[in-house]
Amino acid sequence: MLDCIIIGTGPAGLSAALNLKTYQKDFVWFGAKTLSDKVAKAEKITNYPGFPEISGKDLLKRFEEHIEAAGLEITEKTVTNVMHAGDYYMVLADNQIYQTKTLILATGVMTAKLLEGEQELLGRGVSYCATCDGRLYEGKKIAVLCNAPKFEHEVEFLADLASEVLYFPTFESNIEKENVTICKDMPKAVCGEEYVEQIRLTSGKTVDVDGIFCLRNAIAPATLVPGLEIADGYIVTDRQMATNLPGCYAAGDCTGRPYQYTKAAGEGNVAAHSVVSYLAE
């Protein structure tokens, strides 16, 4: 049983991880080793105290140096589900189950909108994880929505299983496989009674599929952690960064505006201190 699991490698997750490490807690830190795409894209940051003017790329380099110096390790798995099981949590990451006493959600803000019907058909033909659910679609026809190149290995994995893949990347993709068709006409809705039957595209056209994988940078928090209190799309926390679920804390953009690195780092720090207090009780 872990002391804590941190989900997310942006400034909030990093700040939380640094503090849990100081307190020698036994934790796993999930997220991309590329850290934050948002920071990477920032041309010039002038309001992170201590760096008069720094590019996002250079700030990430500083973060990487800090991660190395602190001896932190990032586990590059996608967390697709969290279950609250009494006084602990079960976390599903790339089909492996982890048990933890506490959680820090630092998942960032999901800029992508959900598809119509996506939430309703989740687990019934809609999946967020290729390694978890891929085998259910052997020999079948699937759609795959993907918003970051780092998920393309999952697309290739799915293509090896499925008979046919309609692929909807939001970027320029270089995947070349016989059974993969790259489509520009993006999905708008997932349709089906009990189970996914079709997807409807932006053009209005519908296509029959057996399932759809949505591979995105972030999963909507309410989808990730059932029972979590959400308001206006953000995780509700108090000043100690506690959510409505005992032992579950949140930090960074996922808790609301302003979307600022300094705010995120500060909240990650507070969340880690709250975890330490919670574990001591």
Added chain:
Amino acid sequence: MLDCIIIGTGPAGLSAALNLKTYQKDFVWFGAKTLSDKVAKAEKITNYPGFPEISGKDLLKRFEEHIEAAGLEITEKTVTNVMHAGDYYMVLADNQIYQTKTLILATGVMTAKLLEGEQELLGRGVSYCATCDGRLYEGKKIAVLCNAPKFEHEVEFLADLASEVLYFPTFESNIEKENVTICKDMPKAVCGEEYVEQIRLTSGKTVDVDGIFCLRNAIAPATLVPGLEIADGYIVTDRQMATNLPGCYAAGDCTGRPYQYTKAAGEGNVAAHSVVSYLAE
């Protein structure tokens, strides 16, 4: 009428100032140019994201560079009183009155305990500001409590006015004046019916005085801003760093634990964004 006044030059105040500057607000930033004594004394900081390991002194140097690069100006005056006047605030700093639409309190945490009777006799023989109240004690006998060398110019100013000064520094002082007696037996209580008559020392001895000046790094927030909601000694804020007074925000150690630079900087950032929103309304 100013857009904002920031009180305090620690990480919270700095972070707030950087953001108000970005938004081109008209503000005054009060505090010591030496910034934070607490940061200065930190031997090694390892959890401020972006600096794998940095001494407090070096972090302050980075802060000073940032202040210079951003073109920020610190007004080195002691704020002794804030009055809420309908939809604006009057701020008294070294006997000068400033008017402002909003306030950010980043005053740090007061580690010194108040003397017994201090709060009750404030304004009736107890003063926090030599330049404000010094002239009231011309030719009289006063006690001066001082917890930072940076206030010693105020002690000298008082010695030029008073007939006799019982001086209680919490550090090694080099003041040499005929009418100044440096005492090791520290004050414990301020006594008097209507007005200060005596101070009682730790040894139990009492001494007659006409008044006492308490020159400390921080003034208790409730004393500084009458009407401000306080709980357990901390300013109560919501997640947007708003206090119970409209247009008055707080950030950093004065809002509660954990006492962390990252938390303080994050809260200063949020407070500044809240001020910008408030002014836009």
